[in-house]
Amino acid sequence: MSTPPSPSGAERTDGPSVRIGALVPLTRPGWVQAGRHLLAGLELAVREVNDAGGxxxxxxxxxxxxxAADPQRAVAAVDELARLGVAALAGEYHSVVARAAAARADALGLPFLCSSAVLDALTEQPTEWVARLAPAQSHGWRIYADFLLGAGHSRIAVATAPSVYWASGAGILRDRLAPHGGVVIELDTSTLTPAAVCDELAGNGATALLLLVGHPEPAVSIVESVRRDRRLAEIMIGAPAGQPELAEWATSLGADGAAIPFLRYLPERLSPLGARVGTALRERLAEAPSFVAFEGYDTIAVLADVLRSHGMDRARTAGSWPRVAVEGTRGRIRFSRVPGVGVWQWAWPPVQVVDRDPAEHDRFRVLHAG
Structure with a gap:
């Protein structure tokens, strides 16, 4: 990234570091591999900013x-980072955790650029302090519902776990499918074993089962059970939340993990910047970077641009969201107000429905784009 001129009146002198607090799930029960990809993107962008003069x-x-996917732990981290004097917060993958962090950042007057969480209601009330790169859940999951309808699926079973995120997703699907005669049948995995889920599927006439559950469990066990049940040979398995994106999915499931459509937030073809960053991320991760890694990189690209242009004052940073215009790895990033979303939102990153190719598990097939 190139370094634009310093803000008016600023002198380019060495000094104390400009700190950004990063919230990342790095231990269980958080999705550790997603956290590792998010952190790789954040760290790569920080290194490039510093190589270009800071x-x-x-x-x-x-x-x-x-x-660690713990809302209370995230709130404590926000408090600590605010005391440490960070200029802004970045990151977080889990929506429920990001919502807790956003509420606390709003209360403290600490700018927070959320990288990867999608829950529409990231804050209870509209706030000037929080912006988000990932698309709102309602946007992405409507695109997924359109894919289902286009593929001929209108009677959908969803294996669910208790969570506001999964409940929101099921509601979005139901609302999108209903005008087209679609039906959503919920199977509660807190009371049903994977075998019992299969029994329910065999009798309810659904043509698709969507995994609205955590990874690795119970998602992996459900996939294995369905794939081995001869009654369900024609059932399509889907995972709108993106569980198959990361390499551990293929490692855990092998051939069983292929042909499971999921949402990912990448363009069909990366820009020169995106391709260069993708190569650097692959080297850093020793595996193909997920869209989560690109979200991490873009987060720092935006915050660095804001801090260079407007200085380190927290209120000025928060006030700059509507003026952001940054070329990210997946397109030009601008923030706006979206109905039903109380934070400044990039509307929208590219959205794809993809799956892993059964013939080559490390290859992704684009099935639908929104």
Whole structure:
């Protein structure tokens, strides 16, 4: 990334680092591999910012805190990072955790650029302090519902777990499918074993089963049970939340994990910047980077641009969201107000429905784009 001129009146001198707090799930029950990809993107972008001269001559420093998918732990981390004097917060993958972090950041007056969480209601009330890169769940999951209808699926079973995120997803699917005669049948995995899920599927006439559950369990066990049940040979398995995106899915399931459509937030073809960053991320991760890694990189690209242009004052950072215009790895990033979303939102990142190719599990097939 190139470094634009310093803000008016600023002198390019070495000084203390400019700190950004990073919220990342790095231990269980958080999705650790997603956290690792998110952190790789954040760290790569910080390194490139510093290689290009930092923020007005000051190095950018990432202060990382592990949220472990725990909302209370995230709130404590926000409090600590605010006391440490970070200029802004970045990151988080899990929607329920990001919602808790966003509420606390809003209360403290601390700018938070959420990288990867999609829950529409990231805050209870509209706020100036929070912006988001990932598309709202309602946007992405409507595109997934359109894919289902286009593929001839209108009677859908969803294996669900208790969570506001999964409940929201089921509601979005139901609302999108209903005007077209679609039906959503919920199977509660808190009371049903994988074998019992198969029994329900065999009798309810659904042509698709969507995994609205955590990874690795019970998602992996459900996939294995369905794939081995001869009654369900024609059932399509889907995972709109993106569980098959990361390599551990293929490692856990092998051939069983292929042909399971999921949402990912990448364009059909990366720009030169995206391709260069993708190569660097692959080297850093020693595997193909997921869209989550690109979200991490784009988060720092936006915050670095804001801090260079508007300085380190927190209120000025929050006030700059509507003026952001940054070329990210997946397109030009701008923030706006979207009905039903209380934070500043990039509307929209590219959205694809893809799956892993049964003939080559490391290859992705684009099935639908929104």
């Amino acid at each position: 923020i007005a001559g000051r190095p950018l420093e990432l202060v990382v805190r592990d949220t």
